[in-house]
Amino acid sequence: MSATATELRPVPQIAAHEVEGPRPTKKWVEWVTTTDHKKIGIMYLVLTFVFFMLGGVEALLMRLQLSVPNNTLLSGERYNELLTMHGTTMIFLFVVPVMAGFGNYFVPLMIGARDMAFPRLNAMSFWLLLFGGIVFYCTLFWNPPEAGWWSYPPLSSIGFSPSGGQDAWIFLIHITGISSLLGAINLYATIVNMRAPGMSWGRLPLFVWAILVYAILLIVALPVVAAAVTMLLTDRHFHTHFFDPTFHGSPVLWQHLFWFFGHPEVYIMILPGFGMISEVIPVFSRKPIFGYKAIAAATAVIAFLATLVWAHHMFAAPVPIVVLGFFMLSSFLIGVPTGVKIFNWIATLWRGSIVMTTSLYFAVGFIAIFTIGGITGIFLAVFPVDWQLNDTYFVVAHFHYVLMGGAVFSIFAGLYYWFPKITGRMMNETLGKASFWVMFIGFNMTFFVQHALGLSGMPRRIYTYGPGLGWSTYNLISTIGSFILGAGILMTIVNVARSLKVGKVAGPDPWKGNTLEWFTTSPPPPNNFDVIPRVRSLEPMRDIRREVERQTGVRQKTGGSEQFAKV
Amino acid sequence: MRPAATRRRIAVIALASAAAASLLTASPALANFLTPKSGGSPNANEIDSLYKIVLYIAAVVFAIVLGTLLYSVIKFRAKKGAVAAQIHGNTRLEIGWTVAAALILVALTVVTFIKVPGIINPPNSNAGIVLSASTTEPTPPNGQRLTVCIQGRQYIWRYTYGAGCLKNYFTAKLPYSYTTMVVPVGETVVLDIQASDVIHSWWVPSLGGKVDAVPGYTTYTWFKALHTGLFHGQCAQLCGRDHAAMIAFVKVVSAADYQTWLTQQQQQISSANDQVGQLRSYLSQNGQI
Numbered sequence: 001m002s003a004t005a006t007e008l009r010p011v012p013q014i015a016a017h018e019v020e021g022p023r024p025t026k027k028w029v030e031w032v033t034t035t036d037h038k039k040i041g042i043m044y045l046v047l048t049f050v051f052f053m054l055g056g057v058e059a060l061l062m063r064l065q066l067s068v069p070n071n072t073l074l075s076g077e078r079y080n081e082l083l084t085m086h087g088t089t090m091i092f093l094f095v096v097p098v099m100a101g102f103g104n105y106f107v108p109l110m111i112g113a114r115d116m117a118f119p120r121l122n123a124m125s126f127w128l129l130l131f132g133g134i135v136f137y138c139t140l141f142w143n144p145p146e147a148g149w150w151s152y153p154p155l156s157s158i159g160f161s162p163s164g165g166q167d168a169w170i171f172l173i174h175i176t177g178i179s180s181l182l183g184a185i186n187l188y189a190t191i192v193n194m195r196a197p198g199m200s201w202g203r204l205p206l207f208v209w210a211i212l213v214y215a216i217l218l219i220v221a222l223p224v225v226a227a228a229v230t231m232l233l234t235d236r237h238f239h240t241h242f243f244d245p246t247f248h249g250s251p252v253l254w255q256h257l258f259w260f261f262g263h264p265e266v267y268i269m270i271l272p273g274f275g276m277i278s279e280v281i282p283v284f285s286r287k288p289i290f291g292y293k294a295i296a297a298a299t300a301v302i303a304f305l306a307t308l309v310w311a312h313h314m315f316a317a318p319v320p321i322v323v324l325g326f327f328m329l330s331s332f333l334i335g336v337p338t339g340v341k342i343f344n345w346i347a348t349l350w351r352g353s354i355v356m357t358t359s360l361y362f363a364v365g366f367i368a369i370f371t372i373g374g375i376t377g378i379f380l381a382v383f384p385v386d387w388q389l390n391d392t393y394f395v396v397a398h399f400h401y402v403l404m405g406g407a408v409f410s411i412f413a414g415l416y417y418w419f420p421k422i423t424g425r426m427m428n429e430t431l432g433k434a435s436f437w438v439m440f441i442g443f444n445m446t447f448f449v450q451h452a453l454g455l456s457g458m459p460r461r462i463y464t465y466g467p468g469l470g471w472s473t474y475n476l477i478s479t480i481g482s483f484i485l486g487a488g489i490l491m492t493i494v495n496v497a498r499s500l501k502v503g504k505v506a507g508p509d510p511w512k513g514n515t516l517e518w519f520t521t522s523p524p525p526p527n528n529f530d531v532i533p534r535v536r537s538l539e540p541m542r543d544i545r546r547e548v549e550r551q552t553g554v555r556q557k558t559g560g561s562e563q564f565a566k567v
Numbered sequence: 568m569r570p571a572a573t574r575r576r577i578a579v580i581a582l583a584s585a586a587a588a589s590l591l592t593a594s595p596a597l598a599n600f601l602t603p604k605s606g607g608s609p610n611a612n613e614i615d616s617l618y619k620i621v622l623y624i625a626a627v628v629f630a631i632v633l634g635t636l637l638y639s640v641i642k643f644r645a646k647k648g649a650v651a652a653q654i655h656g657n658t659r660l661e662i663g664w665t666v667a668a669a670l671i672l673v674a675l676t677v678v679t680f681i682k683v684p685g686i687i688n689p690p691n692s693n694a695g696i697v698l699s700a701s702t703t704e705p706t707p708p709n710g711q712r713l714t715v716c717i718q719g720r721q722y723i724w725r726y727t728y729g730a731g732c733l734k735n736y737f738t739a740k741l742p743y744s745y746t747t748m749v750v751p752v753g754e755t756v757v758l759d760i761q762a763s764d765v766i767h768s769w770w771v772p773s774l775g776g777k778v779d780a781v782p783g784y785t786t787y788t789w790f791k792a793l794h795t796g797l798f799h800g801q802c803a804q805l806c807g808r809d810h811a812a813m814i815a816f817v818k819v820v821s822a823a824d825y826q827t828w829l830t831q832q833q834q835q836i837s838s839a840n841d842q843v844g845q846l847r848s849y850l851s852q853n854g855q856i
Contacts (some may be wrong), residue, residue: 287653350635391803459802
């Protein structure tokens with residue numbers, strides 16, 4: 001270390017080294033026994049992407065079956081198994097935990113902490129997720145569940161779903177639920193207690209805000225579904241009758257309990273994505289985020305309202321009309337903070353100096369797609385309109401616009417943004433942009449026509465349909481689109497695999513970011529930071545660059561056009 | 568990065584092909600691209616017109632949002648010497664668009680509540696049709712309607728015709744049919760919907776919205792067929808492996824044809840019942856049952 005050690009260094013040299021005894025020599029032992037939030041984060045990301053692939057293959061199989069009328073590729077039984085596996089996988093094994101993965105890796109880095117609050121608990125969350133996934137996927141060798149991801153009784157009761165697949169589904173909810181709960185408590189404790197000096201709530205990066213609210217929502221919602229599936233389990237095996245109408249139980253009770261969890265779950269999946277977008281857009285617009293407080297507040301308001309909208313999934317169920325009116329209004333209300341976020345993102349781009357990286361392509365694509373998903377959500381909130389659209393392909397299109405176009409595109413924006421930090425190497429931008437366009441076109445081709453399918457009367461979850469109903473053309477377009485979408489995703493996976501080996505070395509701060517994760521090396525050392533700077537604003541890295549400029553007189557690159565001419 | 572001209576050309580090609588694709592798919596050969604099915608019954612038509620109001624508002628909002636987004640992304644690309652405006656926010660603007668978004672939703676709420684009565688309250692039947700009456704379900708103002716009880720079961724719909732079909736259809740020997748419901752045109756048909764095993768959902772798009780058939784509950788809806796014809800629908804709630812096969816047809820015929828069909832159906836049912844009765848007594852006489 002030089003004599004100027006007291007000066008602010010943009011890139012800390014790693015002064016601290018291992019404090020423990022000799023590490024195990026075998027690499028896999030190191031991974032299995034690790035409590036490092038970054039390693040756990042990487043394992044989360046890899047595992048959830050494996051599940052994403054599995055869920056994707058299941059989706060493609062379903063699309064193949066539906067490509068032409070009266071197709072016999074799959075039986076009704078296989079099809080129902082696939083739709084159950086697909087929904088459950090994507091929600092419980094991909095989108096929710098992938099956000100935990102990003103949160104694990106980046107929350108401590110962004111708040112200037114050296115690890116999570118409870119590192120061993122953190123490892124436990126990950127391993128529970130893996131085992132939950134294994135329990136669930138083992139059913140492939142016996143009888144997979146086939147009652148859909150929301151498993152409405154009586155269809156999911158022992159009389160109509162006697163196989164153990166349904167029980168495996170229940171255990172999946174329990175095990176991944178405990179995993180998510182532990183993770184949520186950990187993230188909450190970390191964010192509340194371990195922020196860098198000076199990082200007040202008003203200087204918390206928006207991704208961290210989103211993860212904080214994600215954690216709170218998980219803590220609120222998961223116990224409810226845990227109770228519900230336990231009741232289902234006792235109904236199935238221990239002669240209780242919570243949901244059994246022949247003993248004055250009620251199938252509608254399950255719907256209330258399930259959706260009380262199920263709708264917050266939607267925001268659990270999308271809020272961290274919003275957070276990523278709120279990080280990516282200001283960095284590549286070279287502008288501060290527009291309306292920081294409004295975005296943070298909107299996140300909290302969305303979370304609060306998310307617990308009050310569940311019955312909009314039940315507009316066709318036996319529910320009094322007054323209740324329908326209430327849930328229509330509350331669902332409308334949630335459109336306001338969501339709209340505010342979209343306006344703020346666009347206002348952040350406005351008059352910026354926009355650097356079109358792949359990450360920003362995905363972020364902008366996200367805004368476009370999510371806007372459609374949000375608007376169709378308003379259609380569905382109008383309960384008389386929902387009587388026509390509920391349980392049709394219109395709904396399928398709507399929530400794929402929100403979760404596939406919304407969550408997945410934001411995950412890809414985050415992936416392209418943070419890959420250099422995780423691996424120390426840049427992804428290939430040309431391949432990345434190609435991947436974006438193929439995904440964007442494939443996505444819209446797959447799902448836009450599904451609105452039309454629903455409007456022309458095609459219910460969801462049917463494994464086949466007759467010719468002459470006006471559905472054949474749309475279905476064929478949708479199937480072709482789904483394979484294009486799949487190809488686009490594959491291009492990013494190839495990009496990841498390739499960039500790991502041959503990617504350009506990134507350096508600590510390739511994008512000229514705003515937040516503290518860019519203050520350390522890429523990948524960061526096990527202890528993350530040697531020195532944790534005092535945070536003076538929402539954009540500590542900007543302050544540091546300015547400070548370095550002031551002290552050394554050397555102009556720091558801003559990451560504007562000159563920085564990205566060749567990226 | 569590619570030169571700007573190439574980029575623009577790509578954008579133009581993409582836009583043009585998207586426009587062509589949407590024109591193609593919007594051709595009349597593929598109906599119901601943008602609006603739900605309707606035309607069979609007043610409630611379906613009301614839902615359709617409510618949907619269209621939402622659609623128009625949504626289209627305007629979407630055009631503004633997407634237009635601004637595309638404009639910013641194209642207009643504010645990093646250029647040599649360009650400096651990003653360091654704006655942190657604008658309270659007045661932010662309050663403005665929050666209020667604007669809320670106002671749109673208030674307008675939608677008002678429109679919805681204006682439309683709701685026409686969707687949930689059945690109108691009177693046309694004059695001159697034979698009717699049955701009872702008082703349990705939602706009724707048209709003069710009480711004149713045809714009640715049909717629908718029972719969903721894996722994987723078929725059963726219809727029982729006439730008042731009291733929920734309670735004494737067996738003793739009253741009410742006529743029934745499966746899969747295809749036959750109703751007279753111009754008459755308000757009130758549907759009492761039940762399920763005997765798992766949850767199903769009654770839905771014939773042209774005749775109105777869907778209603779879940781939940782075991783342990785009775786749900787209601789209605790339609791009033793505006794013209795004769797055959798309407799297709801099917802179960803909308805996953806009910807098991809053959810969910811896709813749970814088709815429903817509603818055959819709307821003239822009042823006279825309906826009476827003929829009803830008599831015929833009743834005769835067939837009673838003759839089938841007689842045959843079963845004869846078989847049963849034959850078998851029991853021979854000690855086989």
